[in-house]
Amino acid sequence: MLCPKHPQEALLTGQLEAGLTSHSCPTCHGSWVAADDYQTWQPTHADPSIRVSNLTVPINHSGDFQPSRYDNRAGLCPNCGFYLVRGRINLQKTAFFIERCPGCKGTWYDDGEWALLDKLGLSAYIPVLFTDEWHSYVRSAEAEFRERTATAEKLGTDIAEKLFELAKLLEQHPNGDFGVAYLMRRFEK
Ligand SMILES: [Zn+2]
Ligand SMILES: [Zn+2]
Incomplete structure (x- = not known):
């Protein structure tokens, strides 16, 4: 061979x-x-x-x-x-x-x-x-990886980590959408 x-x-x-x-x-x-x-x-x-x-x-x-x-x-x-x-x-x-x-x-x-x-x-x-x-x-994991990297670059690692943690908590909570709506209202101004 x-x-x-x-x-x-x-x-x-x-x-x-x-x-x-x-x-x-x-x-x-x-x-x-x-x-x-x-x-x-x-x-x-x-x-x-x-x-x-x-x-x-x-x-x-x-x-x-x-x-x-x-x-x-x-x-x-x-x-x-x-x-x-x-x-x-x-x-x-x-x-x-x-x-x-x-x-x-x-x-x-x-x-x-x-x-x-x-x-x-x-x-x-x-x-x-x-x-x-x-x-x-792998494609979806890579997309998530890139999104997290971009978020960390914009917000800094500390805030980004808190945000990912919060997103996970809201995702797992039955009323998580209330939390998302709260954040949206805060930023509508
Ligand atoms: Zn062969
Ligand atoms: Zn060779």
Whole structure:
């Protein structure tokens, strides 16, 4: 098998982590995981009761991550030669793509991507990250994140935090709309 990003390089078989067979490129340190190998590893790491809405939204990751310089390069499946389909993962400071073959469902992780997905608690849910349900969940969480960020920029963090807390309290209260109406009246003047 050849590296999707360096077609002159043969992939070397190893383990991405204990019990997970992978094939890695000695040049870019990206790793290929065959669908069968993933399916062997996944059941012992995934919580079957977890729902998409319980998964961590990557936009909440505020840490630093430097995507591989090969992340933007299109790649061919080392197994069947199809173009790999890219799934965009947005972090607070940057974004990267995970890649999957539409034919054999094998996945490719550029250097560092698997470790980060693992850290986010998403490595055992890779197939979910390519579903419409995940995309719509992430889109609304990202919209909320941007709205909160913009609010904090306008009002300052202290007031913004109080406002979010109040909004949550009003949302949960059966007469919460009275509180909203009060605020609206105060600002009608
Ligand atoms: Zn490579
Ligand atoms: Zn394939």
